[in-house]
Amino acid sequence: MLKRTASHYSRYEAELGEFRLLSSRAGALTAIVLVMAGVGLDYGIYPGHQLQFFVARLLVSVLIGLIFLLLVNQAGRRFVLPLTLAWLLLPQIMIAWMIAITDGASSIYYAGLNLVIFAVGIAMPMGLWQTVGFGAVTYLLYVIACLAHPEGLAQHDHFIVNSLFIVFSIAASAVYTFMNERGHFHLIRLKEEVARKNEELADINRRLADIKGQMLQQEKMAAIGTLAAGLLHEVNNPVNFCLMAIEVALEEPQAKENPSLEECLVDAKQGMQRIQHIVSDLKTFAYRKPGAEVEGTPFLFEKALDSSIRLTAHELRGVKVTRDLPDDTLVLGDEAAVIGVLINLFSNAALAMRKAGTQAPAIHTTIRWVESRLHVRVQDNGPGIASENLARVFEPFFTTRDVGQGLGLGLSISYAVIERHGGQLFAESEFGKWAAFSFDLPRAE
Incomplete structure (x- = not known):
């Protein structure tokens, strides 16, 4: 049982590693698009910081792009998880900085933090504790951003409400991650079970083929047995008659006086005896007693x-x-x-x-x-x-x-x-x- 469970987990980890790599690549490209698309939010909400935020968004997009190149490279495949966490934290750091230099606890950009937390729980194949840890780091960045604002935590009502929303996001993402992990693991186990059943069916098919071959051979043997019995019945009488005739001929004075004739009769006798041996051997080879041990x-x-x-x-x-x-x-x-x-x-x-x-x-x-x-x-x-x-x-x-x-x-x-x-x-x-x-x-x- 323990051996089978270990096999399930090894298969699960192998497939999960490949899925993480593909998801991280796709997520990184999506993040670049969303980060740069936020320029429209900057223009609508904080037009005074538009140039400053554009430079920040561009820098973060370039860094995520570099991490994407590492993920495409063969060497980066060994560090998929840390590289994924790195590019996920880059937008969070940028958003925390934007919160700190704009409205602090009341900044609308806190919603961006929630968006990334939900993305990690739903779209990214992270582990349960990794998702919780990422959420905790995100909340810590939010707290630091609020404290770094000139008014600090003076807007405590906004801080409390936003903190609760972030905590709710972390909890929901953790539940999603847990259920995704269990679902993926059960899927792997189901695939292994199907593969095992297929192997059993293949083994049964091999046995059936073996049985089919043996039955075919038994039918052939039975047919040969019937033929052998008929041959014995039909051939033995003329063969015995020929042998008796040859024995009589060998006793004749002409045969004893003619060595060449005697040699021919002996050869004929041996030929008849060989026919007897062949038919007898054929019967022995083909005949099987039903039910005999x-x-x-x-x-x-x-x-x-x-x-x-x-x-x-x-x-x-x-x-x-x-x-x-x-x-x-x-x-x-x-x-x-x-x-x-x-x-x-x-x-x-x-x-x-x-x-x-x-x-x-x-x-x-x-x-x-x-x-x-x-x-x-x-x-x-x-x-x-x-x-x-x-x-x-x-x-x-x-x-x-x-x-x-x-x-x-x-x-x-x-x-x-x-x-x-x-x-x-x-x-x-x-x-x-x-x-x-x-x-x-x-x-x-």
Whole structure:
């Protein structure tokens, strides 16, 4: 609470400082115009002092103009408040002098003192105590002006009435200043509250975008699962028939006597077996048990790694794929989802290296046990990730691919998958040299 209040006050002071500067500049120019316009009052009320008062008004206007130039200068911005008080006091000193050499306590010019006090309270963004202090100095100048007059305070009735009016002006200006301060502060607080609500809405929108991406991916996974089931049903029977036929052919004497024919049959058998692996991997990758706990099934990470490499073989063509892993890779989690993460990492790396024309493209997977978690690092020798994009790679719908080549959901979904396994997926890169993605999975007890 105290921290938020301090933030409100710091924002309030910052905006108030800028407002004071602009108001002081505008007020100074207005003061010059009003001071010089008072020549008409001098002509109508005290024509005998007209030349004398004109010189005084001109001098005060020049001094206010010099202060205005300081306020425009960058160095003067640091002293806005004292400079503002200085040019505000100049007309008060001039009016007090005019009162002293004219009619003293009964001089009509005391109204000018009230006018400036009201201007400070209403138009100028002064603080409460500054307004009260300015009013007190103004009243002191009025008292000195009355005492300096030859008759002194002999006209005590005029002095008392004018003093009361000045005090009323000070009180009214103080109330105006207090209410202006509170209103401006509450306005700043309201703006901060609106900004905070906007940030919350932006966060909600980001979460909704993330959820939207995950739902889209789940729909894609369901579609792939349906396709995989159909493929298994439609493909397995002819594949098994072909395998049986090949096995029979291999047992024939002609095949045993002809090495070239036997080699062709073996190649055909391996091709059929590869089809079985691909369809089986596709089913494992796509199939998700509804309502099943993510951490509910043990599986060998090495097997998931093999599956992901087979499923991306067409994209990894020409890429050297190596690995460094321990003997035991039994982890707990969702094998299908982890295969999806690996497929996404391999596909992204292969595409980036192919697009950049990387010489001798390679992907190396390092796997290590650290306490009870299996740490996986997939690193390529491609172009790397630009620093401005590194912090955004996990944002939903963020992609550097060409239009139509991806929705930018893969890494954000992969991040969520690893997060559900109690781990973290993070990216590292040295732009122009390499990029690496690391994550960790729990050990199967």
